[in-house]
Amino acid sequence: MNPNEATSFKQLFQGMAPEGTTVVSGTVVKASPLSIRIENDDKLTVSGSVLLVPKYLTDWTAGVDISLGKGTINSITNNVQDHTHKLSTFSITGATMTVHNALKAGEAVYLLKFNNGKNYLVLDRVAS
Known part of the structure; x- marks a missing residue:
């Protein structure tokens, strides 16, 4: 989709995001070092350089x-x-x-999966 034709923020984002970019849910398994298990795939846990975490979801x-x-x-x-x-x-x-806003074990989060699943960006906590 051409970004100029988008009628919503979601459409604009989807039009600009590369193929294979999706939003997924996960659960924090371990706070330090941060490890997140991806929902619907109990065998997939992401951590380290694969996981990008914005400053506002850390202690700073x-x-x-x-x-x-x-x-x-x-x-x-x-x-x-x-x-x-x-x-x-x-x-x-x-x-x-x-x-003190670092993610804690047990918290549910939304992640942006991109680069064909090679990277995940933590977007935010899931509202409880």
């Missing part, structure tokens, strides 16, 4: 600045019971934040 760290115009911090200290501090402003600059 980023530099962040956090600002809050007004707010409250609840805290517990060694000498005082649970208490609250009212803030007029709050900011943290130059900090790092780790996002």
Whole structure:
């Protein structure tokens, strides 16, 4: 199909994708190193360089600045019971934040199978 004739995103994608590119389902068998068993083929488990995983499906760290115009911090200290501090402003600059989003054993995922099954791109988790 000519991409200019597509009437939906799916048609556009299918028109641009090489022959043999399909979306398949799988289950994470092992988190580290990541191994995924392809649905309907219990003998096919993909891992290593065959498996491409986008950053958002891993644990990753980023530099962040956090600002809050007004707010409250609840805290517990060694000498005082649970208490609250009212803030007029709050900011943290130059900090790092780790996002814990790596795939875990047992999770169901969608994969894009391409290059005649030589490569798989993990698209996302299956919504539960």
